[in-house]
Amino acid sequence: MTPTRVPGAGLRLASYNIQKCVGLDLRRQPRRILNVLDDLGARIVVLQEADKRLPPRPAALPHFVLEEAGWQVADLGGAGSLGWHGNAVIWRGDRIRETGKAQISLPGLEPRGAVRVEFETPIGPLRVVGVHLGLIAYHRQQQILHLCRELQRLPEMPMVWAGDFNDWSEARALFHLAPGMRFLPPRPSFPAPRPVGALDRIALGPGLAAVAHGVHAERPAHIASDHLPVWADLVPSPE
Numbered sequence: 138m139t140p141t142r143v144p145g146a147g148l149r150l151a152s153y154n155i156q157k158c159v160g161l162d163l164r165r166q167p168r169r170i171l172n173v174l175d176d177l178g179a180r181i182v183v184l185q186e187a188d189k190r191l192p193p194r195p196a197a198l199p200h201f202v203l204e205e206a207g208w209q210v211a212d213l214g215g216a217g218s219l220g221w222h223g224n225a226v227i228w229r230g231d232r233i234r235e236t237g238k239a240q241i242s243l244p245g246l247e248p249r250g251a252v253r254v255e256f257e258t259p260i261g262p263l264r265v266v267g268v269h270l271g272l273i274a275y276h277r278q279q280q281i282l283h284l285c286r287e288l289q290r291l292p293e294m295p296m297v298w299a300g301d302f303n304d305w306s307e308a309r310a311l312f313h314l315a316p317g318m319r320f321l322p323p324r325p326s327f328p329a330p331r332p333v334g335a336l337d338r339i340a341l342g343p344g345l346a347a348v349a350h351g352v353h354a355e356r357p358a359h360i361a362s363d364h365l366p367v368w369a370d371l372v373p374s375p376e
Contacts (some may be wrong), residue, residue: 146372147348148260152181152337153366154269157186157197161329161360165196173358179368180230181256183267183299187225188218203227207282211238211254222250224300232259241266241287244255245276251284251300260373261295263345264288268300274311277304281314295344297371301364302338303314318342324352326365337367346374 153174158167174182179299188194196219204209210219211226219225220239228235237255251268266288272276288296298318304311312320319342323335334354341347350369 140306146259147370148181148258148263148372149177149179149368149370150181150183150265150299150339151177151366152183152267152301153187154185154262154301154337154362155187156362156364157189159205159362160261162362163189166361167202169357169361170198171202173353173361173366174208174300175206176355176358177353177366177368180233180258181226181228181265182366183265184225184227185267185269185301186223188214188223194218209235211235211252213238213240213254213365215250220267221252222248222269224250224252224269226252226254226265226267228256231245233257236262241284243270243280245271245280245285246372247271247273247276247339249276249280253288253295260371264291264294264296265296266296268298268302270301270303272303274306277302277311278314281311285315285317288351295341295373297345298338298340299367300338301336303308303336304338305334305336312340315340321347321350321369324350326352326367328363329354329359329361329365330358332365337364339367340352340367341369341371344373344374348372
């Protein structure tokens, strides 16, 4: 079960591949995804497959549905999209303020990208990087290395990576390519009805720790998408 409250002054962040709001019953139900988001209790959520596939890639989870529920959306895509390459970042709460954002192109044959959004939060400044890596192992390696190079150019800030890493390997060799990031222990999140693969991951940079993390499997998450959302309760760390 997902804890409903974050202990102390922590901040819950989640990552969720919403599969364009099409559930395992083949029904596109954006408000069902919204129900899962509400149950998660997260203040910041990184989404994957948040837009429909074909140009102009309109939002699969409409802006007005999110706004009616009190969510704010980082403007990363434009032209009606919720994000960029399907990656989106949403948040809610009076004590969270967006301070910057950008798109990050990623190499590979498939069209892939990452996004970053900086926030002022109750736990201090926070850089959130949302990713959805490719299906081919070599391309995932190149994408991680490219992401590290791009982010190293920025001013230092506590940072979290979250998303669908598409990595089934037990060795987790992919994550050794980002030695500055600590990936939280894997928890199976795919496929949603009976998860066996820890494709959805959260990684923390210096200055952050997780007091708890897990996978949200409560109804209707078991059918709302082919992935289950993952979450982490973040607190400042003295490292």
